[in-house]
Amino acid sequence: xxxxxxxxxxxxxxxxxxxxxxxxxxxxxxxxxxxxxxxxxxxxxxxxxxxxxxxxxxxxxxxxxxxxxxxxxxxxxxxxxxxxxxxxxxxxxxxxxxxxxxxxxxxxxxxxxxxxxxxxxxxxxxxxxxxxxxxxxxxxxxxxxxxxxxxxxxxxxxxxxxxxxxxxxxxxxxxxxxxxxxxxxxxxxxxxxxxxxxxxxxxxxxxxxxxxxxxxxxxxxxxxxxxxxxxxxx
Numbered sequence: 001x002x003x004x005x006x007x008x009x010x011x012x013x014x015x016x017x018x019x020x021x022x023x024x025x026x027x028x029x030x031x032x033x034x035x036x037x038x039x040x041x042x043x044x045x046x047x048x049x050x051x052x053x054x055x056x057x058x059x060x061x062x063x064x065x066x067x068x069x070x071x072x073x074x075x076x077x078x079x080x081x082x083x084x085x086x087x088x089x090x091x092x093x094x095x096x097x098x099x100x101x102x103x104x105x106x107x108x109x110x111x112x113x114x115x116x117x118x119x120x121x122x123x124x125x126x127x128x129x130x131x132x133x134x135x136x137x138x139x140x141x142x143x144x145x146x147x148x149x150x151x152x153x154x155x156x157x158x159x160x161x162x163x164x165x166x167x168x169x170x171x172x173x174x175x176x177x178x179x180x181x182x183x184x185x186x187x188x189x190x191x192x193x194x195x196x197x198x199x200x201x202x203x204x205x206x207x208x209x210x211x212x213x214x215x216x217x218x219x220x221x222x223x224x225x226x227x228x229x230x231x232x233x234x
Contacts, residue, residue: 007225007228007229008228008229008230009227009228009229009230010121010228011121011122011123011186011228012086012119012120012121013084013120013121013122014082014083014084014086014119014120015082015083015086015092015117015118015119015120016080016081016082016116016117016118016119016120017080017081017082017092017096017100017115017116017117017118017205017208018073018078018079018080018114018115018116018118019078019079019080019100019104019112019114019115019116019201020077020078020112020113020114020115020116021077021078021079021109021111021112021113022077022111022113023076023077024076024077024107024109025076026107026108027074027075027076027077027079027107028076030106030107031061031074033106034074034102034103034106034107035063037102037106038063038072038099038102039063041065042063042064042065042070042071042072043063043065043066044063044064044065044066044068045061045062045063045064046061046062046063046064046071047061048060048061059075060073060074060075060078061073061074061075062074069083069084069085070082070083070084070085070095071083072099074103079100079103081095081096081099081100083095089209089213093202093205093206093209096205097201097202097205100201101201104198104201109198110197110198111195111196111197111198112196112197112198112201113193113194113195113196114191114192114193114196115191115192115196115201115204115205115208116189116190116191116192116208117189117190117205117208117209117212118187118188118189118190119187119188119189119212119216120185120186120187121184121185121186121187122175122177122178122183122184122185122186123137123183123184123185123186123224124177124179124181124182124183125137125181125182125183125184126182127153127182130153131151131152131153132152132153132154132155132174132184134152134155135221136221136223136224137184137220137221137223137224138172138184138219138220138221138224139218139219139220139221140219142157154174155172155173155174155184156172156173156174157170157171157172157173158170158171158172158173163190163211164207164211165192165194165207166190166191166192166193166208166211167190167191167193168188168189168190168191168211168212168215169188169189169191170186170187170188170215171185171186171187171188172184172185172186172187173185186219188212188215188216190208190211190212190215192204192207192208
């Protein structure tokens with residue numbers, strides 16, 4: 001993903017790194033002990049609101065920072081670090097690995113069955129005669145009979161692509177930005193799903209970053225890249 005020092009107008013809304021593992025009852029039974037390790041940085045606790053059909057053990061707790069910009073998600077079979085205060089991959093990786101390492105050490109985890117690096121981008125835009133200005137932002141071609149991609153008024157697209165040792169899942173659709181402007185949601189998640197080991201976590205996050213960065217740089221247009229750099233006025 002683009003470094004904010006290079007792309008000061010980057011559209012990143014949230015970054016998440018998640019691991020999944022075979023269900024470990026110790027996580028459910030000693031969640032409070034892990035909270036004690038991170039309470040100073042993540043003092044707020046958000047407990048799940050359960051529906052009738054949901055299983056309490058599978059529902060995650062969220063420990064959040066006081067400003068609610070970063071959080072740790074913990075459940076019996078998964079753990080994640082997320083932040084809306086992304087200042088570049090190096091610092092994101094450092095924080096993610098800090099809490100991932102503490103978590104796997106606390107509960108003695110050895111094997112994983114999934115890692116996922118996800119970036120959620122929100123890109124505000126102005127409609128042009130009621131239509132979506134897709135060609136100003138994205139470099140992709142989709143046949144949408146009877147219209148061309150540049151002649152559509154709404155969009156909701158999701159697909160997955162096999163990549164190296166994992167897969168990249170992409171979602172692009174129209175949403176409202178936090179300030180209620182029309183916006184494109186560009187949400188993509190690079191997942192590695194196979195037999196994984198905790199001692200390779202740093203390699204997994206690095207590989208995932210390489211894949212997601214390549215995708216982002218490939219899908220955005222030069223026109224939008226110039227905007228992210230601050231070279232043009234919106």
